[in-house]
Amino acid sequence: MYRAAVEDIAFTLKRVAGLKPALDAGTFGDLGEDLVDAILAEAGRFATDEVAPLYKIGDEHGAVLKDAAVTTPPGWKELYRRWIDGGWNALSGPEEFGGQGLPTMLAVAALEMWNSAAMAFGIGPTLTMGAVEALDKHASEALKAKYLAKLVSGEWMGTMNLTEPQAGSDLNALRARAEPVGDGTYRIFGQKIFITYGEHDFTDNIIHLVLARLPDAPAGTRGISLFLVPKFLVGDDGSLGARNDVFCSGLEHKLGIHASPTCTMIYGDGFGGAAPGAIGWLIGEENKGLACMFTMMNNARLAVGMQGVAVAETATQKAIAYANERRQGKAAGYGGAGMAPIVHHPDVQRNLLTMQALTQIARAISYSCAHAIDRARVAGGEAAANWRDRANLLTPLAKAFSTDVGVEVASLGVQVHGGMGFIEETGAAALYRDARIAPIYEGTNGIQAIDLVARKLPLGGGEHVHRYIAELKAVADAVRISNVEGFGRTADALDQALDDLTEATRFLQKLMADGHLDAAQAGATPYLRLISLAAGGAYLAQGGLADHSRVPLCRFFAENLLGETRALKERVTGGAESLAAAGKALISA
Amino acid sequence: MYRAAVEDIAFTLKRVAGLKPALDAGTFGDLGEDLVDAILAEAGRFATDEVAPLYKIGDEHGAVLKDAAVTTPPGWKELYRRWIDGGWNALSGPEEFGGQGLPTMLAVAALEMWNSAAMAFGIGPTLTMGAVEALDKHASEALKAKYLAKLVSGEWMGTMNLTEPQAGSDLNALRARAEPVGDGTYRIFGQKIFITYGEHDFTDNIIHLVLARLPDAPAGTRGISLFLVPKFLVGDDGSLGARNDVFCSGLEHKLGIHASPTCTMIYGDGFGGAAPGAIGWLIGEENKGLACMFTMMNNARLAVGMQGVAVAETATQKAIAYANERRQGKAAGYGGAGMAPIVHHPDVQRNLLTMQALTQIARAISYSCAHAIDRARVAGGEAAANWRDRANLLTPLAKAFSTDVGVEVASLGVQVHGGMGFIEETGAAALYRDARIAPIYEGTNGIQAIDLVARKLPLGGGEHVHRYIAELKAVADAVRISNVEGFGRTADALDQALDDLTEATRFLQKLMADGHLDAAQAGATPYLRLISLAAGGAYLAQGGLADHSRVPLCRFFAENLLGETRALKERVTGGAESLAAAGKALISA
Incomplete structure (x- = not known):
């Protein structure tokens, strides 16, 4: 049974990722180490004692759809209630709407614990938090006033409606449409798929954030707007009104995270006797929905x-x-009996x-x-x-x-x-x-890799990534001069990995500068693993420097796993031509 | 839907693995390329048209246990019947007992196709074939006469009963016991787990091969004997007699291969009113069961x-x-619409x-x-x-x-x-x-790796593996002098990988010669991948030399994936010390 790794989490936050020096310098105001430790311990307790025991029933039972209503596994609704009562949904939410305004680091650490205990549980609130951020940044004051406090507390949950059958990674092909009614509202029509927690029994209301096109919108992603579509309309006093015309028409039968309902959502089909057209409100500006969604x-x-x-x-x-x-x-090493x-x-x-x-x-x-x-x-x-x-x-x-x-x-x-x-x-x-x-x-991770190469390597005029590598190099230097026993060949291995990283980085930057985007994309996935392993080796070493009991694992990694960076570098710098040559044969006539 | 890769399979058999030169030299007697091609084509047809369509129902329905009887998924029993009627079970069986005595290569090629179409189907006959081989090599003439022909034809299926709850990878701990009755039979008692197709409805009878200990047997694996235990006793005329005291008490709920019943088998519990003690016959000599089972x-x-x-x-x-x-x-490479x-x-x-x-x-x-x-x-x-x-x-x-x-x-x-x-x-x-x-x-694959390092590297006085590497080197040389366009840096990459392999091999051989078995075991898993990648690169190159349309994939592999061998070599030659140092912390106090 999972026991929250509170100590390792706290150590990584404070001594590796930079929280301790920031706290010591007062970077986050009044926030001190005691409060951080208390929050982590309490989250760990909740994840270990309350969430983890419900994992198995969630996996075995799954979410069930009947008459457009989704029932979560036995005990899960009550678990969610205890979880929001504990204030966990509000951890990093804006203080103006009842949130605790704590740093993302703490939210993320807690998120690790919920997901370790039950990934199908952890994914739901993740979407609510995303909705909170998008509304907080982009919505009108009226929408914020009506929805934000309840999303921050977790009394209502939020969803994210992007994907359609023909529009997954490429949102250009998105077809859902929104018709302005003239009174400030819109009627939304279309089908969305793979909507996580699109329908469930955790909360009385569900606030859908939906991408759709206005009638006169330009083609492609520059013609997409973001709308708020509540499951139940909300009165000015916050009371729930009529059922909106958005319904769950199916649940996916998935390989895993069975307790998380993955819904097909139908907007504006007049299902259940609702007036056709789901009533929605624009978030941010017309045709700028993608920017809002990116938040x-x-x-x-x-x-x-x-x-x-x-x-x-x-x-x-x-x-x-x-x-x-x-x-x-x-x-050989075991001296016991049997x-x-x-x-x-x-x-x-x-x-x-x-x-x-x-x-x-x-x-x-x-x-x-x-x-x-x-x-x-x-x-x-x-x-x-x-x-x-x-x-x-x-x-x-x-x-x-x-x-x-x-x-x-x-x-x-x-x-x-x-x-x-x-x-x-x-x-x-x-x-x-x-x-x-x-x-x-x-x-997908392939898209992440392309994002890294095409959009992130150019940051800071192409210099930001090299500044990052220089910081990692400094860790290798610190290992070298530390005289801490047990690091073995860690410093050399790190230097080699970081040299591999520098070479691969410059190679990709030059490819892109020269306009060879396909060759750069061909190297993207090995590059992402290369930078991650090299950075990871440095992080482990930083941990080892701060706590010598962590040196042996760092050395194991440096001497056993870090050597992969050379092969990855070679893939990045020398693999694209053969990939393109062989790739042709994959294409059907 | 799967379509049997007959062409690639035939090519690999003939042009890469050595079948064509052997056929041309008459190594396998009358067997000619025409027959090989015909068998592969027919197996491909059966796998594609008959087995593959039943995959999904097998996965969804699974095997079901009720009252000690196992029902396979709808249509599977009939599939098995058509499959043995096609003679597929007898492909490589001994001719003396109705088998076709064809080379293992053909049996293995067909096996690939059955497993591609439905792994849960392919695994059953695999065990029958193993039982055939063990009986053919080790059983008395009387046992052979009674059982072999029906196991060769597939009218009956065989099983392999090794594992017990406390004895998996380590059979020293095996507890099942066999008591000699005095009339040449034995009574078998004990529990076996993870028995694939231990019970099912494919065949009228099931022939279990069971490891157990005689009363006076030495401890450890030198005291294990192998017994034949039929589900139904068989009369001298081949007719089925009384139900034997071996029953399936449970099926595992598994991650995959749902249609394959994974049984807990109880021997000698008097279940179902049978007389206690499953009646069995010794295969081979007393206390030499492990050697028989190794076949x-x-x-x-x-x-x-x-x-x-x-x-x-x-x-x-x-x-x-x-x-x-x-x-x-x-x-970039797509010129079509949309x-x-x-x-x-x-x-x-x-x-x-x-x-x-x-x-x-x-x-x-x-x-x-x-x-x-x-x-x-x-x-x-x-x-x-x-x-x-x-x-x-x-x-x-x-x-x-x-x-x-x-x-x-x-x-x-x-x-x-x-x-x-x-x-x-x-x-x-x-x-x-x-x-x-x-x-x-x-x-487990870890045990395979240890077997490779500890038992296979010493073969031929430690020289066999180097002869193998020399053969692979010759392929790299052939690529270098071939002047075939499109190989790119394949020859260099292969040479490098084979040098890595030689160095790692000599390193492990020296470790073992010096008695450092733990350090050798620490490098076993990366070594197994290293030799496999290096050999695989050579095999792809051999294929490319024989058919130039295969060169681009060979080059892709050589220039993108083969570089991993260097990191693997470093793990083998330089990873053990840090592994041992870090490993200590894993052990609970």
Whole structure:
């Protein structure tokens, strides 16, 4: 059973991602280490004691649709109620609307814990938080007044309606339409798919954020507007009125996260006797919906990255516990009676250490991204721009690398369990199932990699990424001069990895400057893994410098896993031509 | 929907794994290319038209246990009947008992197709074939006369009963017992778990091969004997008699291969009113059961490797088809109207080419292993020993590398499908579920790696592996002097990979010679992948030399994926110390 990794989370936040120096410098005002620790401990308790025990029933029971109403698994509605009563939904929400206004780092740390305990639970509130941010930044005062407080508290939940059958990664093809009524409202028509928590019984009302086109809108993404469409209309006094014409017509039968209802939503079909046309309100300006939605999406990308970290953490805990319990064979290092616990076998240790190292790296990258978001918010001038660039640079890493790690680690977790790993009752297989969605939704990892190369490498005139690499280099230098025993060849391995990273970065930057976008895209996925591994090695070393008990895992990573960067660099710098040559044969005549 | 890859399979058998020169030289007697082609085409037709259409119902319905009887999914029993009527079970069986005595290569090629079409179907007959081989080699003439013909034809199926709750990878802990009755029979008592097709409705009788201990047996694996235990006793005229005291008490609820019943088998519990003690007959000598079982296990390891190849092939076909159909976004290389099929995006091509290359490599390794088995059988003297060593060397690669590839490729297949990949109806997720068992059963991949390092590297006084590497080097040389356009840097990349392999091999051989077994085990898993990638690169190159249309994929592999060998070599030669240092912290106090 999952126990929240509060200590490791606190350590990574404070000593690796930068929270402690920021707190010491008063960067976040009154916020002190005591409050941070108290919040993490309390979130850990809730995740461990309240959320985790409901995981299995959620996986087995799933969400059920009947007559357009979705029932969540037994106990989940009550769990959600206890969770919002604990104030967890409001953690980072704006104070003006009842939120606690705490840094993103804390929200993200808590999010890791909810997702570790039950990913299908953690994903719901993630969307509400995104909706809060989009409304807070872009909505009219009237809409804010009516909706924000209840979304911040969690009394209502929010959703994000982008995808249509023909429009997934490419929103140009979006068809849902919005007709202005003339009284400030719009009538929304169309079908949306893959809508997470699009319908459920957690809350009395559900606030849908929906992308649609106005009648006279330009083609493509420049003609998309964002609308707020409540499930029930809301009176000026906040009371619930008529049922709006938006209904769930189907639930997907998914590989994992069974308790999370993935809905097909029908807008404006007059279903259930509602007047045709779902009534909606414009958020932000007409035809600028995508920009508003991106506020939600960036947020959601980091949040999905946390799901990767979260499932990797749970899988690692489970595998280590099993390896200490299960006995098979003899091991040189085991002096006890009978068969050795399999944790004594070097090959099992390799799997477990790989799981630990990858999990910690993904966490460090994600928290560093959250830290940059927080610093950008409180800093001024050039510093703010630099932190914003950092957050933008790290967002695709946090999303894609962490979720790849989630799958990789969950798969290793099944392997460590041997035959029991394939049996559903054990729980390792469920993590392997759940983990698989995270590299896909909120922009596939391939799209994250292209975003990294095409939009993030150019930040700061192409220099921001090199400033970041220089910071990582400084960690390698610190290791070298530290004289801390046990780092082994860590400093050399880090230097090599960072040199690989620099070379690959300059190569891609030149490709793009020369207009070779296809070749740059061909190298995007290996590049994303390269920068993540190199950065991760530096983060582990930073942790080792701050706490020497962490040095052995850092060294294991540096001497066993970091060497992959050279092959990745070669793929980036020398792989595109052969890819293009071989790729032609894939295309059907 | 899967279409058997008959052309690629035939090409790999004949031009890469060595079948064509052997046929041309008359190595397999009368067997000619025409017959080989005809068998492959017919197997392909059966797999495509008959097996594949029943996959989905098998996955959704699964096997069902009621009152100790197992019902397979609708249509599966009839499928099995058509399959044995087609003579497919008898393909490689001994001619003396009605088999066709065809080379293992053909059996393995057909096995790939059954498993591609439905892994849960392919696994059943695999065990029957193993039982046939064990009986043919070790059983008394009386047992052979009574059981072999019906196992060869498939009228009855066989099972393999090793695992008990406390005895999985380590059979020392095995507890099932066998009491001699005095009339040549034994009474078997005990519980076996994870018994594939331990009970089902395909056949009237099921012949269990069971490991158990005699009362006076030595402890450990030297005290294990092998018994034949039929579900129904068989009269001298072949008629079915009394129900034996072996019953299925439970089915596992598994992640994948749902249609394959994974049974808990109870021997000698007097269940169902049977007289207590399952009646069994000794196979081979007392206390030598493990050696007999190893005949089955080696066979089964290659067969499980084929499951890895098979699921990778199906996942690749599915992903390529989807990528040609699904349209999203713009692509530089696409001149058509509207959105481009996603197969035009370089990042998607990278995934698809990686899937193709890994699948073909795993296939080439596995077929080369089968070829070595066949050559060992027909060769004499030193040549036979050399081929036997080759088969032994390649068996852990065929099993472990191929099944790792199965998981990796199935996961990429889900990714290529985007959101649809996570929806069960699409079918990509089911492959991801099915694939996950193959790295576990028939000896986990970690155990395969240790087997490779500890038992296979010493073959031929430690020289056999170097002879193998020299053969692979000759392929690199042939590429270099071929002047075939389009190989790019393939020869250099291959040379580098083979140098990495030589260095890692000598390093591990020295470690073992010096008695550092733990350090050797620490490097086993990266070594297995290293030798597999290097060999695979050479096999792809051999294919490219024989058919120039295959050069681009070979080059893609050499220039994009083969570079991983350097990092693997570094893990082997420099990773053990840090692994041991960090591993200590994993052990619970």
